[in-house]
Amino acid sequence: MRNIALRKGNLGQVAAHGVKPLAQTIGKGSEAFAIHCKGHEYAAHNVHVNPPRALCYTSCNRGACHVNGQNVTSQHTHAMDDSTVLCQMGSRTITGEVTIPDLLHSVTGETWNQTKYEQTGERIYNLEKCFNYREGFRRVDDQLPDRFYTEPLTVGQYAGTVLKREDFTKMMDGYYTERDWDLKTSKPSQKKLASLGLDYAWKEIARL
Numbered sequence: 788m789r790n791i792a793l794r795k796g797n798l799g800q801v802a803a804h805g806v807k808p809l810a811q812t813i814g815k816g817s818e819a820f821a822i823h824c825k826g827h828e829y830a831a832h833n834v835h836v837n838p839p840r841a842l843c844y845t846s847c848n849r850g851a852c853h854v855n856g857q858n859v860t861s862q863h864t865h866a867m868d869d870s871t872v873l874c875q876m877g878s879r880t881i882t883g884e885v886t887i888p889d890l891l892h893s894v895t896g897e898t899w900n901q902t903k904y905e906q907t908g909e910r911i912y913n914l915e916k917c918f919n920y921r922e923g924f925r926r927v928d929d930q931l932p933d934r935f936y937t938e939p940l941t942v943g944q945y946a947g948t949v950l951k952r953e954d955f956t957k958m959m960d961g962y963y964t965e966r967d968w969d970l971k972t973s974k975p976s977q978k979k980l981a982s983l984g985l986d987y988a989w990k991e992i993a994r995l
Contacts, residue, residue, distance in 0.1 A: 788981040790802075791803050793848075794821065794985075801936075805823065805826055805827075805828060806820075806821040806822065806828055806932055807821055807823050807826040808826075809821070812990075819932075819933065819934065820934075820935070821932070822850035822930070823850065823851055823932070824844050824845055824847070824850050824928075824929070824930065824932075824970060825847075825849070825850035825851070825924065825928050825929075826850055826935055827847075827849060827850020827851045827852060827855075828851065829851045830843060830851070830852075830853035832853050832892070833935075833948055834931065834950055835935060835940050835948045835950050836934055836945045836946065836948050836950075838943075838950065838954070839858065840857060840959055841931055842858070842919055842955075842959065842962060843855045843856060843857045843858060843953060844957060845931055846862070846930040846962060847928055848912070848915040848918075848919055849915075850918055858872065858921065858962075859962065859965050859966060860905065862908070862912055863905045863908030863909045863911075864904070864905060864908055864911060865908070866909075866912045866915075867887075867904050867905070867907055867908035867910040867911065868887075869909075870907075870911055871887065871891065873887065875915065880901060882958070885902065886901065887959060887979035888900050888901055889948070891904075893926050906983075909983060910983040910984065910985065913966075913975055913979065913980060913983055913985060913988070914988055915982070916968070916973075916975055917975060917985065917988040917991060917992055920972075920973070920975070920978060920992045920993050920995065921992050924973075925972050925973055925974075926959075926963070926970075926971060926972055926973035927965050929959065931950070931966060932956070935949065935950045936950055936951075936952045937949065940991075954971070957989050960977055966979070967979040971982055974995070975989075975992070977993070
């Protein structure tokens, strides 16, 4: 760990970049043990019996992040929570008559409601997606490690369970359809981006 922190030696240099490049350097089948999505390692939350958590990991724009949101709506809300610099744990305590849109109104003077809050989150999420798409990320990068499909849980009430690849693929198809992203590439549609005022982002990815 000290060598990784100091980027000391060959192992420290490579491992400091995460498990993906480390496994690529080692080779010899070690990629099967590198648990990540888009180079971002997983948190402790398992997915064998929790497909929405699996979707949370695979669809996140920054890789396997457990606070990405487990469906489209929650992803929009989380994107706005992050953009307003609110801790997602703390934001759950803002309940009753005062809402986060109310706080935004107090700070900015603009009219905010829950609908505008979520729509702005959708705009943020799609803009992030366009950035990733421009940089070369495609649906093939929105993948789970094979071990979740092939290696069952060994203890507890769900021992013997694996995530069903076909079912999860269908779930991801539904996710892309709901977002109006291409099923094969995950490219956001021109119509979707235009509806969010992101025509300039479409120009960046139109020919890709």
